[in-house]
Amino acid sequence: MQISTHELKSKIIEALKLQDITPEQIDDDAPLFGTGLGLDSIDALELVVLLEKDYGIVIKDIEEGRPAFRSVKTLAEFIAAKRPAA
Amino acid sequence: MNKIFIAAAAVVSSADLPAARLGPRFGRLDLQSRLALLAVASLKINFGGFARDRTGICLAASAGSLTTDFNFWQGRDSVGGPSPTLFAYTLPSSAAGEIAIHFGLTGPNLCFVGDDKNLLSEAADLIRRDEADGCLCVFCEVVSAEVAKIISSPPAATACALFLQRMNLETGVAISGSLHELQEFDRDMKSRCALISRTKSAG
Numbered sequence: 001m002q003i004s005t006h007e008l009k010s011k012i013i014e015a016l017k018l019q020d021i022t023p024e025q026i027d028d029d030a031p032l033f034g035t036g037l038g039l040d041s042i043d044a045l046e047l048v049v050l051l052e053k054d055y056g057i058v059i060k061d062i063e064e065g066r067p068a069f070r071s072v073k074t075l076a077e078f079i080a081a082k083r084p085a086a
Numbered sequence: 087m088n089k090i091f092i093a094a095a096a097v098v099s100s101a102d103l104p105a106a107r108l109g110p111r112f113g114r115l116d117l118q119s120r121l122a123l124l125a126v127a128s129l130k131i132n133f134g135g136f137a138r139d140r141t142g143i144c145l146a147a148s149a150g151s152l153t154t155d156f157n158f159w160q161g162r163d164s165v166g167g168p169s170p171t172l173f174a175y176t177l178p179s180s181a182a183g184e185i186a187i188h189f190g191l192t193g194p195n196l197c198f199v200g201d202d203k204n205l206l207s208e209a210a211d212l213i214r215r216d217e218a219d220g221c222l223c224v225f226c227e228v229v230s231a232e233v234a235k236i237i238s239s240p241p242a243a244t245a246c247a248l249f250l251q252r253m254n255l256e257t258g259v260a261i262s263g264s265l266h267e268l269q270e271f272d273r274d275m276k277s278r279c280a281l282i283s284r285t286k287s288a289g
Contacts, residue, residue: 016171017113038110045170052166 003055003083005076012072015050016043028073036071044069057082090210092266093220093251095282096128100243108188116154116175118147118228119184121245126185126222129249139192142218143182144209146198146225149237150178153230181226193218202275206250210268213252220251225275246279 009023016039030036033044044062047069051057057079059065068078098121106112106124115123122145133141154175161168174180179197186195194217196208202225209221227242234241250268266282 018110019113020107021110042171042174043114049166049170053164 002080003076005072008076009072011050011054015046026072029071032069032071055079056084088252090213090268091251091253092268092282093249094129094131095248095279096125097246097279097283098125098128114171115184116172117243118154118226119175119181121228122181122224122226123184123188125224125245125247129247131249133189136220138190140219141191142193142212142221143185143191144196144205144221144223145182146200146202146205147178148201148227149229150199151176153228153233156233203273205275206268206273209250213250220249223248223250223275246276248279
């Protein structure tokens with residue numbers, strides 16, 4: 001099931017407590033880490049927790065999740081593929 | 087002849103946080119780090135005028151990181167576990183680290199758990215030993231209502247900061263703003279900050 005990238009951006013902003021950033025300012029394809037949104041390794045762990053809390057997806061191997069954390073778009077696609085059926 | 091002066095002082099509380107604009111990552115910091123960083127930013131010091139590796143930080147936290155420790159512990163039963171971000175702040179020295187990162191300071195760094203009585207003398211000693219030309223002193227009092235009950239201390243959410251600076255009186259290096267010479271009896275940093283801040287506001 002597809003998820004809205006706007007909804008995902010809102011969740012990321014809330015989970016990472018990003019100030020003065022709106023979902024509209026985050027490009028779907030922009031890198032989440034380093035350049036782009038400029039997230040770091042602690043943010044990555046926070047995103048792992050977000051996936052478990054909000055989408056029921058448990059990432060046990062960070063290498064498995066690495067490609068998913070490239071951008072909002074790849075993360076949304078990862079959630080859609082891995083999300084447990086309701 | 088070198089003397090040590092207080093170049094700026096500031097006091098902040100949690101009431102000042104909503105208006106603070108210190109970058110998109112400011113919200114990620116725990117309360118103690120946000121207050122400490124805001125107090126230092128309120129000094130309005132242009133650190134570009136100093137050698138970054140010659141500017142020290144001395145920080146004291148009245149209750150260490152107990153409030154954040156408690157918040158982290160409370161999250162242990164939530165889905166996915168407690169916040170990883172919060173874990174990074176379960177060290178009393180985290181606030182000093184955030185200050186160093188934000189302002190790019192790489193000088194000596196000291197952290198104390200307890201009152202503010204040794205802060206000024208330790209910072210002044212760093213300067214006298216020629217390990218730094220200037221030193222930020224930060225005192226944080228962060229005690230949540232829950233922690234206050236446990237440690238029998240009043241709740242608090244404040245931070246004060248001042249900047250100690252060496253000045254060569256013979257060469258007369260000019261520094262903008264008012265200077266307050268550090269006195270031997272200056273041990274209560276909180277009162278000193280409040281006094282200087284009030285004087286500045288009145289002026």
